[in-house]
Amino acid sequence: MAVRPGLTAERLVRAGAELADEVRFEHVTVSELARRFDVKTASLYSHLKNSHDLKTRIALLALAELADRASEAVAGRAGRDALTAFAAAYRTYAVEHPGRYAAARFPLDPQTAAASAGPRNARLTRAVLRGYGLTEPAETHAVRLLGSVFHGFVSLETAGGFSHSAPPAEETWDWILDALDALLHSTPTPAGTTEAATP
Amino acid sequence: MAVRPGLTAERLVRAGAELADEVRFEHVTVSELARRFDVKTASLYSHLKNSHDLKTRIALLALAELADRASEAVAGRAGRDALTAFAAAYRTYAVEHPGRYAAARFPLDPQTAAASAGPRNARLTRAVLRGYGLTEPAETHAVRLLGSVFHGFVSLETAGGFSHSAPPAEETWDWILDALDALLHSTPTPAGTTEAATP
DNA sequence: GCTGTTTGCCTAATGGTGTTAGGCAGATGC
DNA sequence: GCATCTGCCTAACACCATTAGGCAAACAGC
Numbered sequence: 001m002a003v004r005p006g007l008t009a010e011r012l013v014r015a016g017a018e019l020a021d022e023v024r025f026e027h028v029t030v031s032e033l034a035r036r037f038d039v040k041t042a043s044l045y046s047h048l049k050n051s052h053d054l055k056t057r058i059a060l061l062a063l064a065e066l067a068d069r070a071s072e073a074v075a076g077r078a079g080r081d082a083l084t085a086f087a088a089a090y091r092t093y094a095v096e097h098p099g100r101y102a103a104a105r106f107p108l109d110p111q112t113a114a115a116s117a118g119p120r121n122a123r124l125t126r127a128v129l130r131g132y133g134l135t136e137p138a139e140t141h142a143v144r145l146l147g148s149v150f151h152g153f154v155s156l157e158t159a160g161g162f163s164h165s166a167p168p169a170e171e172t173w174d175w176i177l178d179a180l181d182a183l184l185h186s187t188p189t190p191a192g193t194t195e196a197a198t199p
Numbered sequence: 200m201a202v203r204p205g206l207t208a209e210r211l212v213r214a215g216a217e218l219a220d221e222v223r224f225e226h227v228t229v230s231e232l233a234r235r236f237d238v239k240t241a242s243l244y245s246h247l248k249n250s251h252d253l254k255t256r257i258a259l260l261a262l263a264e265l266a267d268r269a270s271e272a273v274a275g276r277a278g279r280d281a282l283t284a285f286a287a288a289y290r291t292y293a294v295e296h297p298g299r300y301a302a303a304r305f306p307l308d309p310q311t312a313a314a315s316a317g318p319r320n321a322r323l324t325r326a327v328l329r330g331y332g333l334t335e336p337a338e339t340h341a342v343r344l345l346g347s348v349f350h351g352f353v354s355l356e357t358a359g360g361f362s363h364s365a366p367p368a369e370e371t372w373d374w375i376l377d378a379l380d381a382l383l384h385s386t387p388t389p390a391g392t393t394e395a396a397t398p
Numbered sequence: 399g400c401t402g403t404t405t406g407c408c409t410a411a412t413g414g415t416g417t418t419a420g421g422c423a424g425a426t427g428c
Numbered sequence: 429g430c431a432t433c434t435g436c437c438t439a440a441c442a443c444c445a446t447t448a449g450g451c452a453a454a455c456a457g458c
Contacts, residue, residue, distance in 0.1 A: 006406095029443090032444095042409080042447080045445090045446070050446070051444085051445065105354075107359070110363070137370070140366055140371070141370070141371045145374075145375050147351065149351055151355060152350040152352070153343070155347075155351065155354065162343060165339070167339055172339070172344070175337070183378050183382050186381065205435095228415065239438080240415080241439095242435075244418080245436075249417070399458100401458090402455100402457090403457105406453080406454090407450105407451095408449100408451080409448105410447100410448085411446100411448085413445090413446090415445105416444105421436105422436090423436090424434090424436095425433085425434080426431100426432080426433075427430100427432080427433095428430085
């Protein structure tokens with residue numbers, strides 16, 4: 001009959017990512033994807049192992065895109081500049097691509113996670129912190145703090161958590177970045193550490 | 200045949216919450232719930248409007264439980280004590296009841312959200328901050344910061360984000376609380392505000 | 399350009415979940 | 429003891445995920 005649609009795993013994953021941005025990642029479905037390519041659902045199984053495989057690949061795509069943006073943001077910047085740019089890249093991506101952002105949180109099995117752009121994102125966070133001259137246990141704590149704050153904020157924001165109350169989310173975001181910058185400069189002593197703070 | 204199981208919406212919701220803690224909130228299903236009560240799936244529809252209704256009610260239960268725990272934690276405490284206890288209540292709940300915690304993040308329509316324990320949680324956060332004497336735009340920013348950090352951290356932790364790297368999550372948690380306490384004491388000036396910091 | 403092989407999309411079938419409509423029997427009220 | 433009501437059941441339909449096997453388009457070699 002008609003010419004073959006020419007499906008490939010890559011095209012499917014890209015379309016799946018767009019679909020996620022439109023209908024939320026959790027509503028991405030093999031059937032809907034097939035519908036978009038005007039193809040029967042079963043046909044996708046030549047290119048994808050199953051639904052979980054599709055979601056995993058969308059997650060990998062999102063993680064890579066996020067790392068690309070973050071990498072571009074921090075290039076040539078340091079200290080507060082780098083922090084702000086990194087944070088903006090992160091938040092902008094989540095706002096522009098909520099479905100992909102949700103995908104980036106899809107739980108990956110350890111092997112897949114290790115091969116993903118996840119570690120690259122972690123290294124970028126460390127690079128941002130380099131300018132603050134933290135010593136080792138503290139730097140890891142700070143990496144986790146930044147991850148928590150950014151993810152938490154963006155997650156609450158996209159869930160509409162701030163949309164119906166007084167100061168716009170934007171202002172809080174700036175305030176938080178100020179606060180984090182100040183915090184990182186003051187290099188707090190870890191709790192539960194035996195070293196005396198004021199000998 | 201046998202005696203009637205005596206289903207009620209409340210029993211179903213409680214069982215649904217337990218189910219969520221076992222199999223993850225997103226895998227809570229009307230069918231599985233029916234199976235647990237040894238009852239046909241269709242029978243649940245006398246007590247629940249639909250699957251979304253079930254999830255909403257589990258979310259409301261979780262929000263209420265969370266507020267109860269938080270409320271107990273902050274009672275009779277102030278300042279750093281209150282902050283630590285509040286944070287611990289939050290994190291403990293998420294670790295002990297991951298499914299319920301995920302449920303508490305289920306998107307509610309505005310009316311339901313307004314009638315939920317969500318606002319009560321927000322008020323409790325404000326109560327914790329009372330001890331730090333923040334002025335108004337800052338207090339709201341701080342409420343959002345705490346929400347972001349706690350949610351972000353717990354969310355990353357339960358996703359296994361910290362489980363395979365060096366310092367235990369516990370230590371980072373304590374470090375973060377130290378940092379937040381210090382931060383709140385230093386009361387940073389909001390960014391983009393026209394008032395001069397040093398006149 | 400014909401032929402044989404590969405491969406991509408199809409049909410068909412199965413099982414799971416969500417949901418509605420209507421029936422029958424156990425619990426309840428008098 | 430009877431009428432009613434309510435709760436759980438059967439039946440049925442739609443949608444999604446997945447597998448098995450078929451057929452024809454694309455392609456390789458001559």
